[in-house]
Amino acid sequence: MNDKIFNEVSNGIVDVPGFKVAGVACDIRKKKKDRLDLGIIFSKIPCQAAGTFTENKVKAAPVELCMQTLNAGNSFHAIVVNSGNANAVTGLQGVIDAKLMQSLTAELCSVDPGSVFVCSTGKIGITLPMENIKNGISAAVEALSSENQQGENITKAILTTDTRTKKATIKINLEEGKVITIGAIAKGAGMIQPNMATMLSFIATDAQIEGSLFQEILKSAVDSSFNSITVDGDMSTNDTVLALANGNSGIEVNRANEVIAKNFSQALVQLCQDLAYQIVSDGEKISKVVEVVVVNALSKVDAEKVARTVGNSSLVKSSWYGADPNWGRLMGALGCSGAEIKPEKLNIQYAESVKPFSENFSNTVDIIKNGEPCYTNETEWDKLVALERFIVFIDLNLGKEKFHLISTDLTPEYVSYNKSEK
Template sequence: MTQLIVTPDSAGITDVPGFEAAGVPCDIRDKNDLKRLDLALLFSLRPCTAAGTFTTNAVKAAPVLLCQENLAEGGPFHGIIANSGNANACTGPEGLKDAHVTAQRAAGSLNLKAGSFFVCSTGRIGQPMPMPKLLKGLERAVTEKGRTPAHGKKAADAILTSDTKAKTVTVSFTYDGKKHVVAGIAKGAGMIQPNMATMLAFLATDFSVPRSFLQKTLTEAVSGTFNCITVDGDMSTNDTVLMLANGHSGVSVGDKSPRELRVLFAEAVWKVCEALAEKIVSDGEKITKVVELKISGAASVQDAEKVARAIGNSLLVKSSWFGEDPNWGRLADAAGYSGAKLVEAKLDIAYNDTPAMTAGKPHPELKPKWKEIVKAKRFTIAINLHLGKATYRLLASDLTDGYVNYNKSE
């Protein structure tokens, strides 16, 4: 049985054969800081197929519009340029022009077509992009790009905003005597709520993958990972997940490939997305808790998700988690107003494996156990509606005074 090898905190994209990366400082935040990396370049000399998923916000940043336009044209693609410190959102026609110029400049310096580069941005909304700084940094990134782990780690650092650490992971496996790799990097810490989060995530693989199969695989993975996390319930203008496949291995995976290979590839993509999503929640702005919400017994998946999101985004619930108070009444309340079909007399609530309510009846004698459980940095809340077979899992975080202080101004 072929096993997947998961390497957390890896070099990221440069673990994939044929990919280069760079991370350089541009002072995009205009703070006279030439030490903070804020522009990343990911590059494959070999042409790639690509897939992407994007925010469903009606207000979409200029780079999102450009990425969607490029994907529709079908490629081939060679890389991604991503900056932090400025979202290039709500910037009108000039913002879209700036995104196009960025792609054109990168492509021109590498003798490639402009449409072969994606552009992504993250940071403050509503400010013009400081293009002279960005383009100067882009020239440097093209010159300094390389394949070493250090290059990969710099690229992962360059896309961070309020994150406290870089987010990288590499998954590899051997098939038919050849090693294959799927790797990724991400950023995200605040304004985290599907679809997807305030997040950028970039994946790469050395497989050759037809566009439709790559899109299907990525969409399924994103649906069950990045779209199942919440920190504060806000949805960004810039959410983007992109995946590039450069075919460096000489092996293709698609609809007509052996089932074992298709399953292994899909699992590898899923594990990369899952690991990055977990890192995003765990690095939520000033959080102290990560809570896994496991909803079961719902009449439909939609109902299970409604319950999970009502609880995971409730300010009262999140505040009680921060206070280490097992106030399960707030859980029942949120489930009740979620809009899901629910019968109180059938409702079960448990902290880890310790019941708080069974068939609508509380267990006050177990309060000492609940209190001990919620002191942990991570715990699980299981809720069974006993109305069907549908389930849903959501990773959420607490709400802290540190989060409020951090976000009350910039």
């Protein structure tokens, strides 16, 4: 009872009763005809929705439109999404094109335009090829299905430089055999830093939940998952997480029933962390995933500053790439985070990661004790930094706040890969 169990094989959104999806190819990149690049998520039952969006001041046209749609609407039916072109930095034409995607999808699905969200991801600064997009939307609406094949297609249609599809499904087993399902898909890869990453994630559930509570629970889940990862410290113009709840299960999630609300909230955190880890471990040309856990900071803000300064330092990330047990760069980075630290109180350990975002570690090795290097542990430390996943555990010994960031190394291949978009 009250178990939350991940599906062993997830089919993403189509695991959730009442949702149909489709992923089609409409040649948005104008050079890869067969590449899936447009998708639709649809629920005939009207949904409540929640969303979180990039905090970048340069927001793509579809992001602005999503925010307006979410604020203005009461019930929602669909998300239309394309990859290959972000429709960002595209001026007035971009706004017109995003609205056209919205109205076309609405018309073909026989729903109100205000119930359709629009998302785009890909190259910045180029207007959308609208003829291709129109063909794509028609084909996608035709193909809408709750079968696994289209479930697979849409996970592929949203990818850009990702090398793998990203999806997860979690079931919450409540009393009397009642079950809530949450299914989700995501894309990531580059420009991955918080608020949000260059990422899209779409979440569907058959729970029945009121909009403002849904928003609150989603925001909190996103903060401890998608907003706690970094690949390259860059924040995108298009980051969006959208969640739809169609109420198909008949189970109500509300503030009155704390048990169900807590279970739903925990399940959403687990689902989002699972997807966030899928994103960071498929970061562009990375070779290692490193979790930076900062504890006992004076404030949450300080804990996050230290974690991000360490997790985004080019020198620290280069040493992770080289499996170099390097305390100098670590100390250098955390001293310039702007957070309150006292070097003489610092303890740092490296450890083996047991499970992403977990605080259970194994094979812990002391690196810095009271601000001074532990020279004798270097052999053990060498073994840890050679792993593909490890933990850097930083105890500031000043207060009670913590932050858990999942980062990666920086590789020469990342730079070569990103040297040109031509």
